[in-house]
Amino acid sequence: MTGTILVTGGGGAVGSAVCEFLAERGCKVRAMVRQKDARSEKLAARGVEIAAGDLCDLHAAHRAMEGCDRVYFGMSVSPAYLEATVNMAAVAKHHQIKAFVNISQMTVSQMGITSTTDSPQQKMHWLAEQALGWSGLPVVTVRPTAFLNTFFLRLSMQSVRQHRQIRLPFGTGKISPVASDDVARVIATVLEAPEGHVGRIYELTGPRSQSMTEIAEEFSEALDETITYVDVPFEPWRKALADSGALSPHVLTHLATMALLIQENRYDRLTSDVERVTGSPALDLTGWFWTGLIERVSWDRRSRTCGEVRRRARSRWC
Numbered sequence: 479m480t481g482t483i484l485v486t487g488g489g490g491a492v493g494s495a496v497c498e499f500l501a502e503r504g505c506k507v508r509a510m511v512r513q514k515d516a517r518s519e520k521l522a523a524r525g526v527e528i529a530a531g532d533l534c535d536l537h538a539a540h541r542a543m544e545g546c547d548r549v550y551f552g553m554s555v556s557p558a559y560l561e562a563t564v565n566m567a568a569v570a571k572h573h574q575i576k577a578f579v580n581i582s583q584m585t586v587s588q589m590g591i592t593s594t595t596d597s598p599q600q601k602m603h604w605l606a607e608q609a610l611g612w613s614g615l616p617v618v619t620v621r622p623t624a625f626l627n628t629f630f631l632r633l634s635m636q637s638v639r640q641h642r643q644i645r646l647p648f649g650t651g652k653i654s655p656v657a658s659d660d661v662a663r664v665i666a667t668v669l670e671a672p673e674g675h676v677g678r679i680y681e682l683t684g685p686r687s688q689s690m691t692e693i694a695e696e697f698s699e700a701l702d703e704t705i706t707y708v709d710v711p712f713e714p715w716r717k718a719l720a721d722s723g724a725l726s727p728h729v730l731t732h733l734a735t736m737a738l739l740i741q742e743n744r745y746d747r748l749t750s751d752v753e754r755v756t757g758s759p760a761l762d763l764t765g766w767f768w769t770g771l772i773e774r775v776s777w778d779r780r781s782r783t784c785g786e787v788r789r790r791a792r793s794r795w796c
């Protein structure tokens with residue numbers, strides 16, 4: 479395919495990385511962003527065309543998709559998610575899009591009409607997958623587990639910095655967090671050549687499913703400091719997140735549900751879909767510290783000396 483690829487959420491973790499990977503590969507890319515800012519300027523400097531607009535706005539979606547033959551759809555966890563999905567699907571049908579890559583969540587694979595979760599976001603992802611299935615669009619579904627960086631590390635950074643502890647209410651549950659850059663690599667690979675991917679569902683995890691104690695050991699190795707895991711009680715943890723005022727009620731309920739599902743060991747999942755699609759394995763925590771923290775991972779993973787990387791990791795985390 480030779481047409482333009484529309485990437486929504488161009489200012490976000492996955493969307494921006496998808497744009498960069500595709501631009502590196504010489505594809506024609508258009509990023510849809512909510513508004514133009516420093517992030518979109520950075521993408522424009524790499525040759526990405528920018529279309530500003532709201533994903534729930536039919537006209538903005540129509541303008542952004544005009545002339546495109548493939549679409550990545552993803553946006554921030556928010557109450558308007560389902561409306562935006564259906565909006566984009568309607569516009570994609572109008573433009574006879576050849577591949578519509580939808581990001582969902584791994585939890586959806588365990589959901590059904592009689593088994594949902596307490597997260598309104600997860601329910602909307604399940605409904606969005608249903609609606610896209612009914613649409614007849616050439617859909618590719620990508621269901622990542624919790625993101626290593628924007629979920630897992632963000633929730634643990636402050637307590638690592640202040641106390642050399644990972645304080646989370648995950649009990650003895652295991653998780654296999656995946657780097658958002660690996661998710662983006664999968665999406666970019668599919669968009670570049672969608673033949674053979676349409677109709678498929680990819681479930682994306684990191685390379686190991688580990689307890690928090692094992693993860694703390696990886697932190698210790700990467701930072702050259704003793705980092706321990708402390709299993710904190712759920713409700714005070716949830717309340718502290720709420721009191722911080724940093725999260726909307728929708729996002730707070732979603733994160734709290736994820737924490738409880740991890741406690742129940744529902745995130746103890748492992749797949750090799752990152753490697754199956756891209757040809758290279760998913761980053762583990764140590765690999766992410768070594769590369770992803772320092773610079774966005776490129777197709778040819780950048781290598782640096784361990785000493786330099788550890789110094790830079792410590793300056794950010796310790």
Ligand SMILES: NC(=O)c1ccc[n+]([C@@H]2O[C@H](COP(=O)([O-])OP(=O)(O)OC[C@H]3O[C@@H](n4cnc5c(N)ncnc54)[C@H](OP(=O)(O)O)[C@@H]3O)[C@@H](O)[C@H]2O)c1
Binds near residue numbers: 493513562626
């Ligand atoms: N984080 C995890 O652990 C995890 C795990 C599995 C799946 N996922 C899925 O990953 C997706 C999120 O991807 P991400 O990490 O790239 O999200 P992100 O970093 O929050 O980026 C999403 C982008 O969407 C844009 N956006 C939000 N609402 C919009 C609207 N109404 N119109 C136009 N643009 C809008 C945001 O713009 P602004 O920046 O201007 O607000 C943001 O740049 C979600 O589907 C989520 O369920 C996440």
